[in-house]
Amino acid sequence: MSSVKEIKEAKKAVAFNRESLESVLKRRFFYAPAFELYGGVSGLYDYGPPGCAFQANVVDTWRKHFILEEDMLEVDCTMLTPYEVLKTSGHVDKFSDWMCKDPKTGEIFRADHLVEEVLESRLKGDQEARGLLKNANSEAEANAEKKKRKKKVKEIKVVKLDEKVAKEYEEVLAKIDGYSGQELGELMVKYDIRNPATNGELEAPRAFNLMFETAIGPSGQLKGYLRPETAQGQFLNFNKLLEFNNGKTxxxxxxxxxxxxxxxxxxSGLLRVREFLMAEIEHFVDPENKAHPRFDEIKNISLKFLPREVQQSGSTVPIETTIGKAVASGMIDNQTLGYFIARIYLFLIKIGVDEDRLRFRQHMANEMAHYAADCWDAELQTSYGWIECVGCADRSAYDLSVHSKKTGEKLxxxxxxxxxxxVTKWEIEVNKKxxxxxxRKDAPKVEAYxxxxxxxxxxxxxxxxKETGKITFKVAGIDGEIELDDKFLTLERKTRTEHVREFTPNVIEPSFGIGRIIYSVLEHSFWCRPEDSARAVMSFTPAVAPTKVLLVPLSNNKELQPIVSKMSKSLRKQQIPFKVDDSGVSIxxxxxxxxxxxxxxxITIDFDSVxxxxxxLRERDSTRQVRGSLDDIIKAVKEITYDGIPWDEATKNLTPFVSQSTD
Amino acid sequence: MSSVKEIKEAKKAVAFNRESLESVLKRRFFYAPAFELYGGVSGLYDYGPPGCAFQANVVDTWRKHFILEEDMLEVDCTMLTPYEVLKTSGHVDKFSDWMCKDPKTGEIFRADHLVEEVLESRLKGDQEARGLLKNANSEAEANAEKKKRKKKVKEIKVVKLDEKVAKEYEEVLAKIDGYSGQELGELMVKYDIRNPATNGELEAPRAFNLMFETAIGPSGQLKGYLRPETAQGQFLNFNKLLEFNNGKTxxxxxxxxxxxxxxxxxxSGLLRVREFLMAEIEHFVDPENKAHPRFDEIKNISLKFLPREVQQSGSTVPIETTIGKAVASGMIDNQTLGYFIARIYLFLIKIGVDEDRLRFRQHMANEMAHYAADCWDAELQTSYGWIECVGCADRSAYDLSVHSKKTGEKLxxxxxxxxxxxVTKWEIEVNKKxxxxxxRKDAPKVEAYxxxxxxxxxxxxxxxxKETGKITFKVAGIDGEIELDDKFLTLERKTRTEHVREFTPNVIEPSFGIGRIIYSVLEHSFWCRPEDSARAVMSFTPAVAPTKVLLVPLSNNKELQPIVSKMSKSLRKQQIPFKVDDSGVSIxxxxxxxxxxxxxxxITIDFDSVxxxxxxLRERDSTRQVRGSLDDIIKAVKEITYDGIPWDEATKNLTPFVSQSTD
Known part of the structure; x- marks a missing residue:
C-alpha cells in the first residue's frame, strides 16, 4: 500500500466506531475524567501525556500560523475578573442558559436540551411505529446506545404521532437554539414535557448564569467571576495595545x-466542558474600511458555506465557492471577515482536520448577538454531529463602546x-464653576457623564x-435624579474644521475552542487497519503528532545499544520528540x-546497523519503509515534520526496504 | 566596547534604579495592572506583547529543558478542584495566612507582614535616632520611598529603643516566617502593634484560607476551589501515569x-500575585533508592548553598561547593534532589538569571511541611531582597498516601x-458473610477501611x-462508632514468600513560580548605557528575547523596500520573530x-544593500556590527539564537563594520 488513494481507501475500510476510539483514548491516556479517583466531576477532564503534547503542538501551530505570521500582539490576561467588567460586557445579565428543576427529585435539566431530546425521541418512536426505522432495539444494542448517548431519555417509546404534530416537532427542533426561557416553558406545557426518568412535572425554566463566581480578597466584598472568554481582557487593554502599535490600525x-x-x-465528552482552552483574536479595524491588504493571497480558496438563506430554506447542502466570490456577492460581509475565514480553514487543515468534514455556517439573525454585523462558525463533523469549533464574528464597536461609556475613558x-x-455636530459645554x-465630590462623575x-x-x-428649560438624568453611583437648567450648560450645534478623525474601531473576532478542535481531529485521524480491525491508527500530521519518532532496536542484544544511544543523542540535540521501545515484544x-x-x-535498528x-525508516499510515544512513534518515524526518516536505521528496535518495518481520 | 569584561562593566556603571525599570516595563507594556480601566484589582496583572512573548519563550525553554530532555510525562489538569481533594491534601485546613481586622475601619492586615513592617520601621527609627542611618527623609525622597514601598507603615518615627528591645525585635524578625497565629497575636499585644494609619486596636489574628472558593454545577451543592498548585492533579493521575510508563519507576x-x-x-508587583503561572515536576522515586542515573553529568557543578546550619548560626554567607560534595556530605539529602537542584540552576542561567544573584537556601525545620524530608529554594536577588523562585522539595510519600487512604485506591x-x-507481617481477614x-450498603466502605x-x-x-475481644473504630461517611468482635475478623502475623515488592514512591518536587522568575530576570537584564543613563537596555539572552531581530531600513526610500520584503519573507519562513521599524526617526x-x-x-538595510x-548586523549589548550577505547574516542570527553558538564564532566569516551613524 503506498499511493495516497490506496491509503485513503484503507482508512475508510473499517466503519468508524466511537467506542473503539474512546477505548484507545482512555487506554493510552490521551485524556480522562478529572478526579476519577474521587468519583469524577462532570465536565472536567485532564489531558494525559499524548493529549497534552498534542494540545501543545496545536497551540504552537496556532501561535505560528496567526500571531507570528500576522504580527499580532499577544497578551495574557487574568482569568479572575471583577463583577463590574462582566456587568458592563453584558455577561452578568445575559450569559445564561435556561434550567428547570424537578421539585421532587431535585434533579436539574437544561431546558433546551431536554425539549430537544424528548421531541427527538418521540419522533424516533413515531418512525419506528411506522416501520420507517430499522428496529434497533435488541437489548445489547439499546444498552450500548444508552451508554453512548449519556442522555436523559433512556428509552424510545414506539408511538405513532399525528402527522401535524410530527411536523410541529420538527419545526421546533429546527429553531431550538433560538427560544427564550418563556418560550421553552410554553413548549414544555404544550407538549407535556416532564422528567423522563420519573415522569414528574418540572418547574418553569429559570435563567442560570454560566459564570463561576468567587470573592477576591479577604473581605469577601469584591465579587468576581472566572472569565467566560478571553476577549474582555483584550478590550480593556485596547489603549495600551494601540499605543504599542504606534497608534495605527x-x-x-x-x-x-x-x-x-x-x-x-x-x-458529549470534550465537546461540552466546564473548563476549556481558548485561543482568541481581536482584530481592530476601521468601520469604514474593512478591506484586508492580504485578501488577494486567499481569495481563490474554495470552501463549503452554509449561508443564512440556505438554512432558512431548510437545506443543509452547502454552497461551494471561493472566498473572493463570497465577499463580492455580499454573502460574507467584508474582506477582513473573509480573510480570517480562509486563514481559519488553512489552520484547521494544517493540524489534520478532514476537509470533507468542515463547513462554514453563517449564524441566523436570531442566533447572533444584537450588536454583531455577521458571524460564521467553522463546524466540524463528528459522530456527535456538526460541531461549532471556531466562531468568526464581526462584533462591531460594541465592546469598546460599552467599556468606554462605563469608565469614561476614551477607547x-x-x-x-x-x-x-x-464637521457640524452637537457640542456640550458645562459651567464648571x-x-x-x-x-461636590460627585462633580467629576456628572461631568464625565x-x-x-x-x-x-x-x-x-x-x-x-429647549422645550422644558432643563434636562434631567441619572448617573450610575449617584442616588436620585439630577436636574440642570441652562445656567449649568450650553448645548449647541457647531461647525468646526477637523484635522483628526476619531473613531471607535470595529472588532473581527476569530475565536477557537481548542478542546473541541482537538476532539474533532482525534475523530478525523482515527481508523483501523482493514487487515485487522483491532489495530487502531491515529493519523496525526507529523507537525502536531505528540511523538515524532519511535526508536525500535530489533532485539535486546547489547550490540545494538551504542547505535540506539547515538541516535537518541542526535534526536535530542535536534529537539525531535522521540521514544525508545526496547521491550521484548515483536517489532x-x-x-x-x-x-x-x-x-x-x-526507526528500526538491526544488526546491519551495527x-x-x-x-x-517506517511511515505509519502506509507502513512502507526506506533505508539509509542515520544522518540521512533524521534529515528526512526533520524535513517532513518541520518543513512540510512530502515523504516522496524527502526520501527520494533513500533505498526502498522490504521488512523481514510481519508488520 | 566589545570584550565580555567591558560589557559586564558597562552594565554596572549606572546604579540600578527600580523606578527606571518600572517606567520601561509600563511604557513598553511588558505587563500592567489588570482592569486598570476599572481602577484595577490588586494582585492581578496582565502581560502585554513583550511580556507575553518573553513568558512564552521561558515556558518553551522550560519544556525543552525538562520535559523533552528528561522524557517527562506532561499532563494538563483542571484548575477547578472539588472540596474533597483539597480537604484530603490538607489545603482546606492548613493553606492559610493570619489576618487581623481593624474593627473600626474594616481594614484587613496580614498579621506577619504587619508585625514585620512595624518592627522594621521601629528599628529604622532607632537607627536614625542613634545617627547611624543617613537621614533620608527629605520630603521628596520620603514620598518616593513611600510610593515605592506601597507599605502600611507610611512614616518612620525617629525614636530610640532600649538595646534589649531592639535585640528582641531582630530576633522576632529573623523568625517571622515561623510563627503561629496565636504567637503573632501575642507579639502584637506584647509590642503594642496597631493599625499604623489610625493607631486603632486590631482584632486577634484569624486564619484566612488562601483558596478561591466557588460552586460547581447548577445546584450550588458541589463546593470547589481554584487549585493553589498544579501538584494534586498529577498525584491523582498517578496510576494512569505509572501504567503509561509501563509500570516502571x-x-x-x-x-x-x-x-x-x-x-x-x-x-511587590509580580512577586506576590493572586493568579500566577507555575511549572511543576513530580518525580516519583523508590524511597529506598534515590540515586539518579545521570548524577555524574552534573556532580561537578559548583553552586552557592545556604544550608540550615549556616542560617541557624545567623549568617547569610553561602557555602560554595559542588553538587557531588553536597550530596556526599549529606548536606543535600539525596542524589535525585541534588540532580534537580543542578538542573534548576542550568535552566535559570539559560534564561538569563545572573549567576551572582542566585543561591540555594535550605528550608529550616520549622518552615518545611511535616512530611518533607528536605527542601531547597532557588532564591534570586532583586531590589525586593532574596526571592524564593523555585522550590525543590522531597515530599516523601505523603500525597499519594493520603489520597490512597481517603479513596481506598492503591497508589x-x-x-x-x-x-x-x-516477609512477616500483620494480615487482616474479614468474614464477608x-x-x-x-x-448492608455500607459493607464495602467498612471493608475498605x-x-x-x-x-x-x-x-x-x-x-x-486480643485485650478486649473487640475493636472499635469510625469510618468517614458512616455515623457513630463501629464495634466488631473476633467473629467478624481475624488479625494474625503471617510469614509469606513474596515475589513482588509493593511500595508507595516518594516524590521529589521542583516547583517553579514563572512570574517571579520573569520579574527577577527583568531586573537582572536591565541596565542603562553609561554614556546616557536615559538609554535603557534589556539584555535578554537571544533564546528568550521576545523579538529576535529588528529590521531597519536606513530611510523611507522606496528603493530599499524590495530588500526589506525579501528579508522579511526569509525571516518569516524560518520562524524567527522579527519587527520592521521603518519610521522616519534616526537609526x-x-x-x-x-x-x-x-x-x-x-539588521540595517542601506543603499549598498540594494x-x-x-x-x-548589530549586537544589542556591545553595539558592534558586522556586514555580510543577507543569507549569511540570517544564518548567524539563527545559530546564535537557537543553537547557542557564541557571537564570535557565528560571525567569524563576516566583516567587521563601523557605523556611519551615531548609535
Whole structure:
C-alpha cells in the first residue's frame, strides 16, 4: 500500500466506531475524567501525556500560523475578573442558559436540551411505529446506545404521532437554539414535557448564569467571576495595545488561555466542558474600511458555506465557492471577515482536520448577538454531529463602546486627516464653576457623564433643554435624579474644521475552542487497519503528532545499544520528540502500540546497523519503509515534520526496504 | 566596547534604579495592572506583547529543558478542584495566612507582614535616632520611598529603643516566617502593634484560607476551589501515569499552568500575585533508592548553598561547593534532589538569571511541611531582597498516601523481585458473610477501611482485639462508632514468600513560580548605557528575547523596500520573530527603542544593500556590527539564537563594520 488513494481507501475500510476510539483514548491516556479517583466531576477532564503534547503542538501551530505570521500582539490576561467588567460586557445579565428543576427529585435539566431530546425521541418512536426505522432495539444494542448517548431519555417509546404534530416537532427542533426561557416553558406545557426518568412535572425554566463566581480578597466584598472568554481582557487593554502599535490600525491582539462555563449538565465528552482552552483574536479595524491588504493571497480558496438563506430554506447542502466570490456577492460581509475565514480553514487543515468534514455556517439573525454585523462558525463533523469549533464574528464597536461609556475613558483611534474636513455636530459645554458647589465630590462623575453623551443623546437633551428649560438624568453611583437648567450648560450645534478623525474601531473576532478542535481531529485521524480491525491508527500530521519518532532496536542484544544511544543523542540535540521501545515484544507489536499514539515515524535498528550505521525508516499510515544512513534518515524526518516536505521528496535518495518481520 | 569584561562593566556603571525599570516595563507594556480601566484589582496583572512573548519563550525553554530532555510525562489538569481533594491534601485546613481586622475601619492586615513592617520601621527609627542611618527623609525622597514601598507603615518615627528591645525585635524578625497565629497575636499585644494609619486596636489574628472558593454545577451543592498548585492533579493521575510508563519507576510527570492564591494584601508587583503561572515536576522515586542515573553529568557543578546550619548560626554567607560534595556530605539529602537542584540552576542561567544573584537556601525545620524530608529554594536577588523562585522539595510519600487512604485506591508501584523474599507481617481477614447483613450498603466502605489499615494500625488493632475481644473504630461517611468482635475478623502475623515488592514512591518536587522568575530576570537584564543613563537596555539572552531581530531600513526610500520584503519573507519562513521599524526617526533612536524591548539583533538595510544584497548586523549589548550577505547574516542570527553558538564564532566569516551613524 503506498499511493495516497490506496491509503485513503484503507482508512475508510473499517466503519468508524466511537467506542473503539474512546477505548484507545482512555487506554493510552490521551485524556480522562478529572478526579476519577474521587468519583469524577462532570465536565472536567485532564489531558494525559499524548493529549497534552498534542494540545501543545496545536497551540504552537496556532501561535505560528496567526500571531507570528500576522504580527499580532499577544497578551495574557487574568482569568479572575471583577463583577463590574462582566456587568458592563453584558455577561452578568445575559450569559445564561435556561434550567428547570424537578421539585421532587431535585434533579436539574437544561431546558433546551431536554425539549430537544424528548421531541427527538418521540419522533424516533413515531418512525419506528411506522416501520420507517430499522428496529434497533435488541437489548445489547439499546444498552450500548444508552451508554453512548449519556442522555436523559433512556428509552424510545414506539408511538405513532399525528402527522401535524410530527411536523410541529420538527419545526421546533429546527429553531431550538433560538427560544427564550418563556418560550421553552410554553413548549414544555404544550407538549407535556416532564422528567423522563420519573415522569414528574418540572418547574418553569429559570435563567442560570454560566459564570463561576468567587470573592477576591479577604473581605469577601469584591465579587468576581472566572472569565467566560478571553476577549474582555483584550478590550480593556485596547489603549495600551494601540499605543504599542504606534497608534495605527488595523492591528490584532490575540490570547491563548483557559476560560470557564458552569454548564448545567455537561455531556458529549470534550465537546461540552466546564473548563476549556481558548485561543482568541481581536482584530481592530476601521468601520469604514474593512478591506484586508492580504485578501488577494486567499481569495481563490474554495470552501463549503452554509449561508443564512440556505438554512432558512431548510437545506443543509452547502454552497461551494471561493472566498473572493463570497465577499463580492455580499454573502460574507467584508474582506477582513473573509480573510480570517480562509486563514481559519488553512489552520484547521494544517493540524489534520478532514476537509470533507468542515463547513462554514453563517449564524441566523436570531442566533447572533444584537450588536454583531455577521458571524460564521467553522463546524466540524463528528459522530456527535456538526460541531461549532471556531466562531468568526464581526462584533462591531460594541465592546469598546460599552467599556468606554462605563469608565469614561476614551477607547478610540485618532487618525490624522490628509485633507481637513468640516464637521457640524452637537457640542456640550458645562459651567464648571457651578458644578463644584452643587455636586461636590460627585462633580467629576456628572461631568464625565455629560461629556460622554453621543450625538444622538446630545440631540435629545438639546431638545429637552429647549422645550422644558432643563434636562434631567441619572448617573450610575449617584442616588436620585439630577436636574440642570441652562445656567449649568450650553448645548449647541457647531461647525468646526477637523484635522483628526476619531473613531471607535470595529472588532473581527476569530475565536477557537481548542478542546473541541482537538476532539474533532482525534475523530478525523482515527481508523483501523482493514487487515485487522483491532489495530487502531491515529493519523496525526507529523507537525502536531505528540511523538515524532519511535526508536525500535530489533532485539535486546547489547550490540545494538551504542547505535540506539547515538541516535537518541542526535534526536535530542535536534529537539525531535522521540521514544525508545526496547521491550521484548515483536517489532510489529511495538509499531502497532505506537500507531495508536499517532507516532508518524519508526526507526528500526538491526544488526546491519551495527556494521554500517544504516537504519530503516517506517511511515505509519502506509507502513512502507526506506533505508539509509542515520544522518540521512533524521534529515528526512526533520524535513517532513518541520518543513512540510512530502515523504516522496524527502526520501527520494533513500533505498526502498522490504521488512523481514510481519508488520 | 566589545570584550565580555567591558560589557559586564558597562552594565554596572549606572546604579540600578527600580523606578527606571518600572517606567520601561509600563511604557513598553511588558505587563500592567489588570482592569486598570476599572481602577484595577490588586494582585492581578496582565502581560502585554513583550511580556507575553518573553513568558512564552521561558515556558518553551522550560519544556525543552525538562520535559523533552528528561522524557517527562506532561499532563494538563483542571484548575477547578472539588472540596474533597483539597480537604484530603490538607489545603482546606492548613493553606492559610493570619489576618487581623481593624474593627473600626474594616481594614484587613496580614498579621506577619504587619508585625514585620512595624518592627522594621521601629528599628529604622532607632537607627536614625542613634545617627547611624543617613537621614533620608527629605520630603521628596520620603514620598518616593513611600510610593515605592506601597507599605502600611507610611512614616518612620525617629525614636530610640532600649538595646534589649531592639535585640528582641531582630530576633522576632529573623523568625517571622515561623510563627503561629496565636504567637503573632501575642507579639502584637506584647509590642503594642496597631493599625499604623489610625493607631486603632486590631482584632486577634484569624486564619484566612488562601483558596478561591466557588460552586460547581447548577445546584450550588458541589463546593470547589481554584487549585493553589498544579501538584494534586498529577498525584491523582498517578496510576494512569505509572501504567503509561509501563509500570516502571523512577519517572516524572510535569505540568505548566495557572494557580491561584487569594493573598490577603498583595504587594511587590509580580512577586506576590493572586493568579500566577507555575511549572511543576513530580518525580516519583523508590524511597529506598534515590540515586539518579545521570548524577555524574552534573556532580561537578559548583553552586552557592545556604544550608540550615549556616542560617541557624545567623549568617547569610553561602557555602560554595559542588553538587557531588553536597550530596556526599549529606548536606543535600539525596542524589535525585541534588540532580534537580543542578538542573534548576542550568535552566535559570539559560534564561538569563545572573549567576551572582542566585543561591540555594535550605528550608529550616520549622518552615518545611511535616512530611518533607528536605527542601531547597532557588532564591534570586532583586531590589525586593532574596526571592524564593523555585522550590525543590522531597515530599516523601505523603500525597499519594493520603489520597490512597481517603479513596481506598492503591497508589503503589509493584516491582518484580529477582529473588523472592520472606516477609512477616500483620494480615487482616474479614468474614464477608457477616458483613453484608450487619452493614448492608455500607459493607464495602467498612471493608475498605479495614483492608487499607497499615502495619502499625493493624498491630494496634490486633492488640485491642486480643485485650478486649473487640475493636472499635469510625469510618468517614458512616455515623457513630463501629464495634466488631473476633467473629467478624481475624488479625494474625503471617510469614509469606513474596515475589513482588509493593511500595508507595516518594516524590521529589521542583516547583517553579514563572512570574517571579520573569520579574527577577527583568531586573537582572536591565541596565542603562553609561554614556546616557536615559538609554535603557534589556539584555535578554537571544533564546528568550521576545523579538529576535529588528529590521531597519536606513530611510523611507522606496528603493530599499524590495530588500526589506525579501528579508522579511526569509525571516518569516524560518520562524524567527522579527519587527520592521521603518519610521522616519534616526537609526540610533530606532535601535534605542528596541534595546528597551531586549531585541538582541538589528539588521540595517542601506543603499549598498540594494547593490549587493549585503546588510549590517548589530549586537544589542556591545553595539558592534558586522556586514555580510543577507543569507549569511540570517544564518548567524539563527545559530546564535537557537543553537547557542557564541557571537564570535557565528560571525567569524563576516566583516567587521563601523557605523556611519551615531548609535
Amino acid at each position: 488595523p492591528f490584532a491582539s490575540a490570547s491563548i488561555g483557559k476560560s470557564f462555563r458552569n454548564e448545567i449538565s455537561p455531556r 478610540v483611534v485618532r487618525q490624522k486627516l490628509e485633507t481637513p474636513i468640516e 457651578l458644578f463644584g458647589p452643587k455636586f 455629560l461629556t460622554n453623551l453621543d450625538q444622538q443623546e446630545l440631540a435629545s437633551k438639546a431638545k429637552e433643554l 510489529g507489536k511495538r509499531y502497532a502500540r505506537n500507531d495508536e499514539l499517532g507516532t508518524p515515524f519508526g 556494521k554500517d550505521e544504516s537504519v530503516t | 523512577p519517572f516524572a510527570s510535569a505540568s505548566i499552568g495557572k494557580s491561584f492564591r487569594n493573598e490577603i494584601s498583595p504587594r 503503589v508501584v509493584r516491582q518484580k523481585l529477582e529473588t523472592p523474599i520472606e 457477616l458483613f453484608g447483613p450487619k452493614f 479495614l483492608t487499607n489499615l497499615d502495619q502499625q494500625e493493624l498491630a494496634s488493632k490486633a492488640k485491642e482485639l 540610533g533612536k530606532r535601535y534605542a527603542r528596541n534595546d528597551e524591548l531586549g531585541t538582541p539583533f538589528g 547593490k549587493d544584497e549585503s546588510v549590517t
